[in-house]
Amino acid sequence: MRKIVIAGNWKMFKTQAETQDFLQGFLPHLEETPPEREVVLCPPFTNLNVLSKSLHGSRIQLGAQNVHWEENGAYTGEISAPMLTELSVRFVIVGHSERRQYFGETDATVNLRLKAAQKYGLTPILCVGETKEQRDAGETESLITSQLDKDLIDVDQNSLVIAYEPIWAIGTGDTCEAQEANRVIGLIRSQLNNPHVSIQYGGSVKPNNIDEIMAQPEIDGALVGGASLEPASFARIVNYKVNYK
Numbered sequence: 220m221r222k223i224v225i226a227g228n229w230k231m232f233k234t235q236a237e238t239q240d241f242l243q244g245f246l247p248h249l250e251e252t253p254p255e256r257e258v259v260l261c262p263p264f265t266n267l268n269v270l271s272k273s274l275h276g277s278r279i280q281l282g283a284q285n286v287h288w289e290e291n292g293a294y295t296g297e298i299s300a301p302m303l304t305e306l307s308v309r310f311v312i313v314g315h316s317e318r319r320q321y322f323g324e325t326d327a328t329v330n331l332r333l334k335a336a337q338k339y340g341l342t343p344i345l346c347v348g349e350t351k352e353q354r355d356a357g358e359t360e361s362l363i364t365s366q367l368d369k370d371l372i373d374v375d376q377n378s379l380v381i382a383y384e385p386i387w388a389i390g391t392g393d394t395c396e397a398q399e400a401n402r403v404i405g406l407i408r409s410q411l412n413n414p415h416v417s418i419q420y421g422g423s424v425k426p427n428n429i430d431e432i433m434a435q436p437e438i439d440g441a442l443v444g445g446a447s448l449e450p451a452s453f454a455r456i457v458n459y460k461v462n463y464k
């Protein structure tokens with residue numbers, strides 16, 4: 220069964236105090252959220268502890284934004300999978316384009332991180348997607364195929380979420396047309412060997428486009444950046460309406 224997974228990627232936003240304010244505004248809205256929708260928050264590492272206590276017993280799942288492939292060691296600035304699972308973290312974003320672009324993440328290190336996450340019972344959210352230049356050059360399909368081929372070597376597709384995040388749509392307000400996102404996600408699905416993998420769309424998901432995005436048959440959820448920082452807008456996203464016309 221493909222699950223619906225709506226995840227907020229907070230990137231490098233929110234102190235612990237701001238996180239508490241967010242929860243106060245956001246949690247009441249979850250009463251309207253259909254139970255089959257998984258709601259995930261991926262805050263900065265520094266907020267995981269406070270969230271793991273505040274969310275105990277709540278339906279919100281915790282996610283991290285990165286994980287190292289070793290269990291421990293001399294890797295200044297990195298966090299390991301056992302450190303995350305101790306805080307009840309269930310998901311981890313791996314291979315986000317900002318990690319690939321600014322921090323030297325490669326398909327080889329993405330692959331190591333995916334396998335380490337799974338080894339410790341974390342469900343990775345693998346991000347793939349093309350730049351504007353690659354899209355304009357007609358390279359979207361080949362780029363995504365290459366990312367999937369390399370990233371998923373020896374990765375268990377029974378415990379995996381994929382996010383299609385076209386880089387040109389991230390933080391730009393320039394959303395990928397819902398039908399086009401649906402087409403690319405269908406293509407990603409055709410390259411997997413497990414039909415039950417949930418595949419999200421990410422890139423300028425907002426309250427005013429979530430209904431159309433979620434109406435697409437191939438799209439199983441969303442990875443939301445900016446619009447997940449504000450309680451009312453993230454609430455509208457997780458409470459998307461299914462009767463979109």
Ligand SMILES: O=C(CO)COP(=O)(O)O
Pocket residue numbers: 228315384388389390391392421422423424442443444445446
């Ligand atoms: O990168 C993203 C989620 O991982 C998308 O960010 P925005 O929703 O701010 O475009």
